[in-house]
Amino acid sequence: MTVTEFGFRLLAKDGKARRGEISMPRGTIRTPAFMPVGTAATVKAMYLDQVRELGSDIILGNTYHLMLRPGAERVARLGGLHEFARWPYPILTDSGGFQIMSLASLRKMSEQGVTFRSHVDGSVHELSPERSIEIQGLLDADIQMQLDECIRLPADRNEIERAMELSLRWAERSAIAFGTQPGKAMFGIVQGGDQPDLRIRSAERLTAMNLKGYAVGGLAVGEPQSVMLETLDETLPSLPVEKPRYLMGVGTPDDILQSVARGIDMFDCVMPTRAGRHGLAFTKDGRVNLKNARHAEDPKPLDETSDCPATRDYSRAYLHHLVRADEALAGMLLTWNNLAYYQRLMAEMREAIELGRFQDFAAETTARWSRGEAARKAA
Incomplete structure (x- = not known):
């Protein structure tokens, strides 16, 4: 059956954990889903064919x-981001809101939008809600995000409220600019920092806009995991159960496991790719730091x-050597391993929810990570 419209359906629940599917013309997204980050039209150190083979249904741009280089208009002339990057499946694009925080020294803000001075060549670029949606349309993104202001925590309540209202x-304005795009979706972003009443106010007002999906933004930006x-816990009850929920920029495997338990459906994070480029591997027994000299003569694979060749076929000694020698292959193999682990974790969570044993799975997984961490400290 040909899919012409964006749709989301829940297939199973176990407690608050949800197993669902997002249907779009370019493919089905199995949830809970982890979206590898392809910031500049590439998932760093990976072929996109590999990313797909690992189980990714969607990537993020x-x-x-992409506004800075190669430019949205150029990407559009070259057939859109899917054609440009050779990824014919769904793509979600972040609006640029995170850069309002991460590149604060290079931007000026007003009610109208943001003016950035490029970190690449110093050129000036204006990004309003309307221009952000226009760029995402030129890229031909399947899921587009509203422009928002993300601020680092902790922060003063007045500043949190100001950014939330903006x-x-x-x-x-983003929703008006997006209009009606058959088969595509625009998500709103809940802000409000660590203030429960502001989060609820943001969620309720966004819900009243009847958008296709909702993200929780402004977390994992300096606050403890407990916060x-x-x-x-305080925000999700104010979001509609029949719409997908996306936790932006999160996170570690434990962050994801804990957030799925609370009802989150979608995640993205640079952690698996960035960690891989810095010698850190994620495994079913927790993290392995391949920079550590204890691996220098270890013939065991990760x-x-x-079923991932990078995980199964290369010794820890060889991976250690590549990391210490600063070989490009180190980042390639460890990123491959990390994304394989993340996608395997998502698949296992989906299966556990379907079988009604998510709580047991979460407890077993956490216990295994803890045993692995204890064993590494004792070695």
């Missing part, structure tokens, strides 16, 4: 970075039971 006004999880 970034409006700000983000709501920008959501309205992030408490914020989810996991001999894995």
Whole structure:
């Protein structure tokens, strides 16, 4: 059956954990889903064919970075981001809101939008809610995000409220600019920092806009994990159960596991790719730092039971050597391993929810990570 419209359906629930599917013309997204970050039209150190083979249904691109280079208009002339990057499946684009925080020294803000001075060549670029949606349309993104203001925590309540209210006004302008795009969706972004009443106000006003999906933004930006999880507990009841929920920029495997338990459906994070480029591997027994000298003569692979060649076929000694020698292959193999682990974790969570044993799965997984961490400290 040909899919012509964006749709979301829940297939199973176990407690608050949800197993669902997002249907779009370019493919089905199995949820809970992890979206590898392809900021500049590439998932760093990976072929996109590999990313797909690992189980990724969707990847993420970034409006700000693609605006700077190669430019949204150029990508459009070359057939859109899917054709440009050879990824014919769904793509979600971040609006540039995160860069309002991360590149604060290079931007000026007003009610109208943001003016950035490029970190690449110093050129000046204006990004309003309307221009952000225009760029995402030129990229031909399947899921587009409203422009919002993300601020780092902890922050003063007045500043959190100001940014939240601005983000709501920008959501309205983004929705008007997005209009009706068959088969595509625009998501709103809940802001409000670590203030429960502001989060609820933001969620309720966004819900009233009847958008296709809702993200929780402004978390994992300096606050402890406990604050992030408490914020989810307080926020998610105010979001509609029949719409997908996306936790932006999160996170570690434990962050994801804990957030799925609270009802989150979608995630993205640079952690698996960035960690891989810095010698850190994620495995079913927790993290392995391949920079550590203890691996110099270890003939064991990261996991001999894995179906990922990077995980199964290369010794820890060889990976250690590549990392210490600063070889490009180190980042390639460890990123491959990390994305394989993340996608395997998502698949296992989806299966556990379907079988009604998510709580047991979460407990078993956490216990295994803890045993692995204890064993590494004792070695």
